[in-house]
Structures are given as structure tokens and as C-alpha cells.
Amino acid sequence: MVIGVEIGGTKQQIALGNADGTLIKTVRGKVDVKDGNTGILHWLKDNLEVMISEQQLNNTQIDAIGVGFGGPLDSKTGMLLRSVQVSGWDNFNLKNWFENTFSIPTYIYNDSSAAGWGEYVLGSGKGTRQFFYTNIGSGIGGSLIINGELYDGQGVGAGELGQSRIADWTAKEAGTDNRLEALCSGWAINNRLQTLNYVPQDSLMIQLCYNDISKLNCEILGKAVAENDDFAIRELNRVAKGMSMALATILCLFQPERIAIGGGVSLIGKPLFDMIRKHTKERQFISNEGRYDIVQCKLGEAIVLQGAVLLAAKELEKGGRS
Numbered sequence: 001m002v003i004g005v006e007i008g009g010t011k012q013q014i015a016l017g018n019a020d021g022t023l024i025k026t027v028r029g030k031v032d033v034k035d036g037n038t039g040i041l042h043w044l045k046d047n048l049e050v051m052i053s054e055q056q057l058n059n060t061q062i063d064a065i066g067v068g069f070g071g072p073l074d075s076k077t078g079m080l081l082r083s084v085q086v087s088g089w090d091n092f093n094l095k096n097w098f099e100n101t102f103s104i105p106t107y108i109y110n111d112s113s114a115a116g117w118g119e120y121v122l123g124s125g126k127g128t129r130q131f132f133y134t135n136i137g138s139g140i141g142g143s144l145i146i147n148g149e150l151y152d153g154q155g156v157g158a159g160e161l162g163q164s165r166i167a168d169w170t171a172k173e174a175g176t177d178n179r180l181e182a183l184c185s186g187w188a189i190n191n192r193l194q195t196l197n198y199v200p201q202d203s204l205m206i207q208l209c210y211n212d213i214s215k216l217n218c219e220i221l222g223k224a225v226a227e228n229d230d231f232a233i234r235e236l237n238r239v240a241k242g243m244s245m246a247l248a249t250i251l252c253l254f255q256p257e258r259i260a261i262g263g264g265v266s267l268i269g270k271p272l273f274d275m276i277r278k279h280t281k282e283r284q285f286i287s288n289e290g291r292y293d294i295v296q297c298k299l300g301e302a303i304v305l306q307g308a309v310l311l312a313a314k315e316l317e318k319g320g321r322s
Helices: 033-057 094-102 111-122 180-184 186-193 204-208 218-226 230-254 264-268 270-283 303-317
Strands: 002-007 011-017 023-030 064-069 106-110 131-136 140-146 149-151 258-262 293-296
Touching (some): 002 033, 002 111, 002 303, 011 303, 023 033, 023 303, 033 094, 064 094, 094 106, 106 111, 106 303, 111 131, 111 149, 111 258, 111 303, 131 230, 140 180, 140 230, 180 186, 180 230, 186 218, 186 230, 186 264, 204 230, 218 230, 218 264, 218 270, 230 258, 230 270, 264 270
Parallel strands (some): 258 293
Antiparallel strands (some): 002 011, 140 149
């Protein structure tokens, strides 16, 4: 038995699972980001102690804990480099905290790495050897599977698609933040939509938010696209074009057989994926033509948990990481 953990900005999840990635029990919660890492650690300690105690009463042994953390880290030592969302995580050894608190072998992964492995083993990555996972959520991450193995670079992450640079269609002056994540993530889209006069008054989106632009978000954008709203279609197309710039680079450098996209913005579905496929095809290199596809992830909200469980079980199978 393995416990999977997802540590995000506000959303936290833990789950009891089997080595094959099947989740038996899941607990979800939210922690105020203002409480920093202290609030998250308290939530984890309280809920994990209950889950572990329940298994002890059933004479069930927890063999490992796998953690997917939302930020850059050293996967060998479990040392977090930093978090752009929550204070208190800089240079924090998360592996030591888990093992000192619960006395269970613990393995730490970037959340996108865990999600990518889960999608590779249990979702749309099945049957491939070269696979790339990315998500369009509050941020944009990435995960590389090369020859059936998770690629972690020098041990501090790889495939960070959101940090790649693209053409900035919003720039009015030089020196703006043109990272993919700063333009195409869910948070970036929401911030643009909520900017005064960004969405024209004749757009259906204004009706859908009842004239309160602070309520404009990606969900409303998707609804307006489905109703053929001109502005919404143009805005989604700009996001799709930005994604395609980064994905075309991944294709050139890595040539995956399949690219899977998850995250909340991906739930817009077919209109978004049709645009991404079209623009990526326009930018693909000759050697990529006809040798890849772009699909929506099959795994849902538990994708990081399932990946973390699978990766921790894999570590146990090979004798644990030194």
C-alpha cells in the first residue's frame, strides 16, 4: 500500500492506493495561501495521521509515501527550491519532514512529473515510448517520458514548458514577461479577462458575468466560445497559438509520439484542441509531420495522486532511492 500526496497552492489531496495506481480512499482540502507552508503542513499532518491510523487498525502496512509538489525541487534529496505560490517552501527539505513525521519512506516529485507518469501509465500515454504531458491550469507544467522512463534532467526537473518564451501578443513595450505561463495559463487568462475594457461590451461574456468583470474566467470564456462569440473565439485562438509555439519546439527537440494536455483550461475541450492542433501543424518541422498526435488527458483530478503512487511503488520495486 502506498499513500499519494498532492501539495498545491490552495488545493491539497491525499489518497491511499495500490501499487498499480488504483486509489482506494481520497481526502481533499483547501488551505488559505496566506497561512504559507505552515498551514499546509498542519493539514497534511492531521489528515495523514488519521489515514495511517485507520490502516494500522486494519493491520495494513503503508510501505511508502509519494508526493507531487507544485514547484521546482531536487528529486534526489527532496529539497524544495522554491514555490512561486506559497511562502515558506524555499530550501525546505520535504522528504525529511515526511520521514521524520511519519517514519515511512517518502519520495518527492514535481507535480507535473507525477501527473505525466500517471497519464503515461494509466491514461493516454499507453502504448507510446516517447510521450509529453502538459497542463494548462493555474500554471503550465510539463513532463517528458523518454523510452518509457520519466526524464528528470539533472534531478531538478525537465520539460518545464511554461517557462519557455513565446511571442507576446499583449506587449505594448519591450521587456514584458513573455513566458508561456504568463500568457496562456488559467491565471493569466483570468487576469486579462478581468482587466477593465479588455472584453468588449458587445461580447456575450459580459452578459454571462452579469456585467461584473471580476467574475470573468476561463469557464465563461469556454461557454462564450461554444456560443460562437467573436471575441471569445479570438481570445481562445491567441491562447492556442501561444501553446502551439511551445509545443512545436517540444516536437523539434524531442519528437514525442503523443502530446497530452490536461488542466482546467483543457476542459474547454474540442474548440481549444482543434485550434492547438491547427497552429501546431503550421509550425511543425518536416520530420514531425504525421508522426504525433495531440490529445486531451484521460485522467482527471486524481492524476497527480495516481502518478505519485505509481512512482513511489516503482522506487520500492527497485529497492528504494539511496
